[in-house]
Amino acid sequence: LRRGGTPPPGEQPGFWRAAAELAVWNFGAQGMLNAGLLFTDATRASFLTQTSVVLTPVVSALAGERPTPAVWVGCALALVGVVVLSVSDSGAAMASHAAAGGLNLGDLLCLGGSLSWSMYIFRVGRIARRGLAAGPLQAWKNVFLTLLYGVWLLVDVARVGPGQVYTLWAGWSNAVAWLLLAASAVFPGTLADYLQNRGQKSVNASEANVILSAEPLWAALLSSIFLSEVLSIKAWIGGCFIIAAAVISSGILPFHKLTKLAE
Secondary structure, eight states, X not given: OXXXXXXOGGGSTTHHHHHHHHHHHHHHHHHHHHHHTTTSOHHHHHXXXXXXXXXHHHHHHHTTOOOOHHHHHHHHHHXXXXXXXXXXXXXXXXXXXXXXXXXXXXXXXXHHHHHHHHHHHHHHHHHHTTTOOHHHHHHHHHHHHHHHHHXXXXXXXXXXXXXXXXXXXXXXXXXXXXXXXXXXXXXXXIIHHHXXXXXXXXXXXXXXXXXXXXXXXXXXXXXXXXXXXXXXXXXXHHHHHHHHHHHHHTTOSOHHHHHHHHO
């Protein structure tokens, strides 16, 4: 036992199963999106993956939780915001077509990835509240995730042949590319996973997904700061929707009183 009677992370009940489960859901989210892009275009994929904002409260409700009306409204506003941010003018017709039901295999894979991401967020919250060590849990999740992607790589190697492995990534010999990959794995990857795990101890899955949906907004803001890109009207509108969604779903506003007045 550690100081205070806490067992080491690997000896905590359910630790290894939780790490493996989170790796599977994370792998499903990223893997199905990558596979879906082989059969559909990026605009449709961007539109369809945002449905996780709505799927997460549905998953929570099916699991017995009761998302509040404020959370449902926040999820709807967040979905509008990310669609406004993500879908270009030229891709609006494609997004409408996808929403209308003209789905192909790639679209279905993207929706599967979206559902898998919703399951990941939901299970992170449940597991975090069990008191498992956040740092080791995310570290071992990434180990299991690496093993899953290793299997994917072996399948690709078998498909193209060992002598053609280099064709899978044209930039494999670029040292700068490897450094950038390592940096993205440590900071946006591992650090973000750790903070998300800690945060979801006190934030429900639906509200967490609303907050995470601000990713395109942060991308736009950082691009304007470091790349001198000018924020478009669409970025401002989408950002306002996402901020409003986060405020409403957080419960800061007395939404329950407003709904009673409306009744």
